[in-house]
Amino acid sequence: MADTKSTPNASKLGRPIRRANAGALLRRAHSRRRSFEIEWGIVMSWLQMERKPEPEVMGSEDEVSAYASAAGQKHLDAMDNTFVDQVLSLGAPEGNASGRWLDVGCGPGNIALKVARRCPRLLIAGLDRSRNMVQTARRAASESGLASRAFFQQASADLIPFADGAFDAVFSNSVLHHLANPCKVFEEMLRVLKPEGAILVRDLCRPSRLAYPWHVRWYGRHYSGIMKRLFEDSVRAAYTPEELAGLLCGSGMLKAHIFHDERSHMGFVYRGHSL
Numbered sequence: 001m002a003d004t005k006s007t008p009n010a011s012k013l014g015r016p017i018r019r020a021n022a023g024a025l026l027r028r029a030h031s032r033r034r035s036f037e038i039e040w041g042i043v044m045s046w047l048q049m050e051r052k053p054e055p056e057v058m059g060s061e062d063e064v065s066a067y068a069s070a071a072g073q074k075h076l077d078a079m080d081n082t083f084v085d086q087v088l089s090l091g092a093p094e095g096n097a098s099g100r101w102l103d104v105g106c107g108p109g110n111i112a113l114k115v116a117r118r119c120p121r122l123l124i125a126g127l128d129r130s131r132n133m134v135q136t137a138r139r140a141a142s143e144s145g146l147a148s149r150a151f152f153q154q155a156s157a158d159l160i161p162f163a164d165g166a167f168d169a170v171f172s173n174s175v176l177h178h179l180a181n182p183c184k185v186f187e188e189m190l191r192v193l194k195p196e197g198a199i200l201v202r203d204l205c206r207p208s209r210l211a212y213p214w215h216v217r218w219y220g221r222h223y224s225g226i227m228k229r230l231f232e233d234s235v236r237a238a239y240t241p242e243e244l245a246g247l248l249c250g251s252g253m254l255k256a257h258i259f260h261d262e263r264s265h266m267g268f269v270y271r272g273h274s275l
C-alpha cells in the first residue's frame with residue numbers, strides 16, 4: 001500500500017507536497033532511530049578503551065623497589081593518606097578502632113602500617129601474592145616497632161587463609177586492576193568478614209579511549225621511569241565504574257556503595273548489618 005501521495009492543489013501549483021500516513025512516518029522515524037542507535041553504539045564501543053589485564057603479582061625486584069621507593073614520594077604518600085582516612089572511617093572514631101583488620105594485596109605494607117600507627121588497639125593482617133612485597137612489609141613493620149600488631153603473609157586474595165568471620169574490616173588499595181577473578185576475591189573478602197563488618201576497596205579508573213592520553217599525562221605527572229610505565233599499564237588494566245557495579249552484583253554485594261575520587265580513582269564501601 002502506498003503511504004504517500006501528492007495533494008492535487010499543490011501539484012497544480014507545480015509543487016507536489018508529499019503526504020505520509022502516521023504509520024509510515026512512525027516506521028520511518030523508528031528505522032532512523034534504529035540506525036542512529038546502531039551508529040551511536042559503534043561510536044560508544046570504539047570510545048570505550050578495551051581493558052588490558054596486568055600480571056597479578058608485582059614480584060620482580062625492580063617493581064618492588066620502584067614501588068617501595070616511589071611510595072615514599074610526596075604524591076603517593078598523600079594518596080595513601082587519603083585512603084587511610086577512608087579506612088579509619090570504617091571503624092570507631094580516630095584511634096579507638098579495635099579488633100582485627102585485613103589488608104588484601106598489602107604490597108610493601110605502607111597503608112597497613114599507617115593504619116596500625118593511628119589505631120593502637122588494632123591488629124592488622126596483610127596478605128600479598130608476592131614474596132618480595134611480604135618480606136619488605138615485614139621488614140618495615142619491625143623497623144617501625146609494629147611487628148607485634150602488624151603481620152604479613154604471602155597468600156592469594158582468591159584463597160584467603162583465614163577463617164570465616166575473622167575480621168572486623170577488610171580493605172584493599174590499588175589491587176583490583178591486577179585481579180583475574182575479582183568476583184572470587186570479593187566473595188573471599190565477604191567470607192572472612194564478620195556479619196557486622198565493613199569492606200573498603202579503592203582502585204584506579206579506566207578512562208575512555210579519547211581521554212586516556214590526557215588522563216595518564218595529568219594523573220601520572222608525578223611519576224617517572226618504571227613507575228610511569230607501571231601507572232600507564234595499571235590505568236589500562238583498571239575497571240570502569242559500570243564494570244565494577246557488574247562485579248559487585250556477581251559477588252553478592254548488591255548493597256555496596258560505589259564512589260569516585262576525582263576522575264582517577266573509584267571504589268566501593270560495603271557495610272554488613274549492625275548487631
Ligand SMILES: C[S@@+](CC[C@H](N)C(=O)[O-])C[C@H]1O[C@@H](n2cnc3c(N)ncnc32)[C@H](O)[C@@H]1O
Pocket residue numbers: 056057058059104105106107108109110111127128129130133155156157158172173174175178179
Ligand atoms: C599496586 S600494588 C598495591 C599495594 C598496596 N595495596 C598499596 O596500596 O600500597 C598491588 C599489589 O597487589 C598484589 N596482588 C595482585 N594480585 C594479587 C592476588 N591475587 N592476591 C594477593 N595479592 C595480589 C601485588 O603483588 C601487589 O603487591
